[in-house]
Amino acid sequence: MNAELNQTVRLLNAERVERKPIVIGLVAASGYAVDAEAVERGIANLQAQGCTVKNFSDAARKFQRFGATDDERIAQLYAAAQDPEVDIVMALRGGYGLTRLLPELDFKLLAASKKLFVGHSDFTALQMGLLAQAGASSFTGPMLCDDFVRDELSAYTLNNFWRCITQPEHTLTVQAKDNPQLDVSGTLWGGNLAMLAHLVGSPYLPQVPGGILFVEDVNEHPYRVERMVLQLLHAGVLDRQKALLLGDFSAYRLTDYDNGYDFEQMVAYLRSHLPVPVLTGLPFGHGRDKATLVAGAQATLNSQADGFSLTMQGYPFLAT
Numbered sequence: 001m002n003a004e005l006n007q008t009v010r011l012l013n014a015e016r017v018e019r020k021p022i023v024i025g026l027v028a029a030s031g032y033a034v035d036a037e038a039v040e041r042g043i044a045n046l047q048a049q050g051c052t053v054k055n056f057s058d059a060a061r062k063f064q065r066f067g068a069t070d071d072e073r074i075a076q077l078y079a080a081a082q083d084p085e086v087d088i089v090m091a092l093r094g095g096y097g098l099t100r101l102l103p104e105l106d107f108k109l110l111a112a113s114k115k116l117f118v119g120h121s122d123f124t125a126l127q128m129g130l131l132a133q134a135g136a137s138s139f140t141g142p143m144l145c146d147d148f149v150r151d152e153l154s155a156y157t158l159n160n161f162w163r164c165i166t167q168p169e170h171t172l173t174v175q176a177k178d179n180p181q182l183d184v185s186g187t188l189w190g191g192n193l194a195m196l197a198h199l200v201g202s203p204y205l206p207q208v209p210g211g212i213l214f215v216e217d218v219n220e221h222p223y224r225v226e227r228m229v230l231q232l233l234h235a236g237v238l239d240r241q242k243a244l245l246l247g248d249f250s251a252y253r254l255t256d257y258d259n260g261y262d263f264e265q266m267v268a269y270l271r272s273h274l275p276v277p278v279l280t281g282l283p284f285g286h287g288r289d290k291a292t293l294v295a296g297a298q299a300t301l302n303s304q305a306d307g308f309s310l311t312m313q314g315y316p317f318l319a320t
Helices: 004-016 036-046 070-082 100-102 109-110 122-134 155-165 192-199 222-234 261-274
Strands: 023-027 051-053 088-091 115-120 138-139 169-175 182-192 211-218 239-250 279-280 293-295 298-304 307-313
Touching: 023 070, 036 051, 070 088, 070 100, 070 109, 088 122, 100 122, 109 122, 115 122, 115 155, 122 138, 122 182, 122 192, 122 293, 138 155, 155 169, 182 192, 182 239, 182 293, 182 307, 192 222, 211 222, 222 239, 222 261, 222 298, 239 261, 239 298, 261 279, 293 307
Parallel strands: 023 051, 023 088, 088 115, 115 138, 182 211, 211 239, 239 279
Antiparallel strands: 138 293, 169 307, 182 298, 298 307
């Protein structure tokens, strides 16, 4: 770990001397980890940050492209949620698979556990179900793979994560240009755009009037991003929002066929056709550096010419 991250870890550990170490329960609720050695490295990195790790996943139980069978993955979630020692239930990785579990999950049971559920990507399906079915907040933040297994961990990602989950209020300050001026408050919610679009029309997509919606995705061409955002528009979701925050959209490939249509042109189109202000530059997505956001928190978004701030509060956290 670098010096900045080491300092943050020392401060957090010093603040928690009278409390047991943070206990993280790992669950493979979606895909399985390809590299078993990377999983062990990630667990070691969490332990180096003062955490105790309970791994409820089992590489030997992988089934097809999933971390285990559907029933076994549900059992992992319940076991982690019902373990009295666990503070945080963290996704091993994303991929695909949570959609298959949604009709069988007892969201009220998961919410009643008071655990902090953390992850992103496919984990969005679980997080939206928690908010829609139980009114429970969760943390769209790092997962074991790849955030804790990298050769060089991101100080930004981990500093942001630890401070968010251990404080009753968390503020992101972002430098960004060409965004509209804005000062709004509402419920913060969102996550992976493909998952949000997929949940439209289901009981697992929250109905959030006056919300601040954030989205991100990976390997999605700008026209696919536009198409999914328009799906949210046509479904009436965006009419009820105060702002749409675009995070990181990476790893797509443009071709000659696009004829000048790129991410910037797509954003310009959205801004001219959506009934809601569109902001870019949110540091959240599948990249190395990501903020931790609280789906279900009360938030205030203030955007000026040189950037914006996003303040979250009213969410569960681990008291130091």
